[in-house]
Amino acid sequence: xxxxxxxxxxQAARTLSRTLRGAADIVLINPNDYFLYLPLLPEVAGGxxxxxxxxxxxxxxxxxxxxxxxxxxxxxxxxxxxSWRDPDGRSGEMDYDRLVLSVGSVNKLLPIPGVAExxxxxxxxxxxLFLRDHITRQMEMSGxxxxxxxxxxxxxxxxxxxxxxGTEVAAHGVLFTDSLARRNHSLRDAPRPRxxxxxxxxxxxxxxxxxxxARPTGCCANGVSRSAPAPRSRRPPRRGCCWTTASASTxxx
Numbered sequence: 001x002x003x004x005x006x007x008x009x010x011q012a013a014r015t016l017s018r019t020l021r022g023a024a025d026i027v028l029i030n031p032n033d034y035f036l037y038l039p040l041l042p043e044v045a046g047g048x049x050x051x052x053x054x055x056x057x058x059x060x061x062x063x064x065x066x067x068x069x070x071x072x073x074x075x076x077x078x079x080x081x082x083s084w085r086d087p088d089g090r091s092g093e094m095d096y097d098r099l100v101l102s103v104g105s106v107n108k109l110l111p112i113p114g115v116a117e118x119x120x121x122x123x124x125x126x127x128x129l130f131l132r133d134h135i136t137r138q139m140e141m142s143g144x145x146x147x148x149x150x151x152x153x154x155x156x157x158x159x160x161x162x163x164x165x166g167t168e169v170a171a172h173g174v175l176f177t178d179s180l181a182r183r184n185h186s187l188r189d190a191p192r193p194r195x196x197x198x199x200x201x202x203x204x205x206x207x208x209x210x211x212x213x214a215r216p217t218g219c220c221a222n223g224v225s226r227s228a229p230a231p232r233s234r235r236p237p238r239r240g241c242c243w244t245t246a247s248a249s250t251x252x253x
Contacts, residue, residue: 001082001096003072005030005058006038009102017064026065027094029072029084033058036125042165044128045135046172047179051125068094075099108245119243122165131169131242132176138239139177139193143186155193159242162199166244170197 002009002016005028013028020026034055043049058067070092074083082099085091107121120134121127135157142154157177159170177193 002028002100002102004102004104005035006102006104009100010035012100012102013062013065017062020064022064027068028058028065029068029070030058031069031071033067033069041122041128042168042172045131045169046176047132048172107243110245115243119241122169122242122244134240135173135176136180139180139187143184153239157240158196158198159244160198161245162197162201163244166197169242169244170195
């Protein structure tokens with residue numbers, strides 16, 4: 001029994017499938033029917049790659065593995081049983097002989113006002129596609145906005161977290177918005193779209209010994225709101241915030 005089809009779960013299922021070749025039952029439980037290559041999500045958000053280029057069919061690449069769509073919400077180690085729930089909300093139980101827990105990680109939401117309500121995470125395909133659509137929509141609407149502050153807000157994008165993901169999201173975002181501006185005649189003479197990489201560290205990739213030359217703001221987020229700030233506020237006018245600060249282990253149930 002393998003729970004989760006991320007890098008660890010997918011590799012475990014693939015290795016067991018090739019080694020056992022049907023000599024044992026291999027069950028893989030995952031909410032989606034595909035393996036997602038997470039490092040390429042910024043390219044999806046930036047319009048460089050289509051979703052099909054960063055996902056792999058589980059049933060098509062894992063022979064001798066039975067895929068169960070659902071989420072595990074309980075494990076009984078003594079009885080060697082797992083409890084799971086499918087996408088339609090139906091529950092079930094399954095016995096196992098060996099259990100591999102590879103549930104991955106989720107967005108780490110810090111106790112900052114407004115983060116859970118208004119910031120957008122970046123840990124899956126839906127979030128990458130949402131960000132791409134959001135950027136496109138804001139750029140189009142900025143071209144028809146009459147209020148200068150609204151135009152500025154719609155052309156300003158904030159990424160919180162200057163690690164691998166945040167830096168890549170910001171870099172591909174700059175290329176994407178520049179491309180959108182070139183194709184839209186109402187934006188060609190407008191100020192260049194603004195991307196802000198927000199991190200308390202003095203440089204991007206803070207886990208590295210030497211930082212990348214790209215410089216984040218060197219400050220931390222203390223609140224996230226949905227609307228643009230007042231004219232004299234120190235908060236940058238913007239219509240979206242991408243939260244990429246860190247990830248946390250998927251919470252157990």
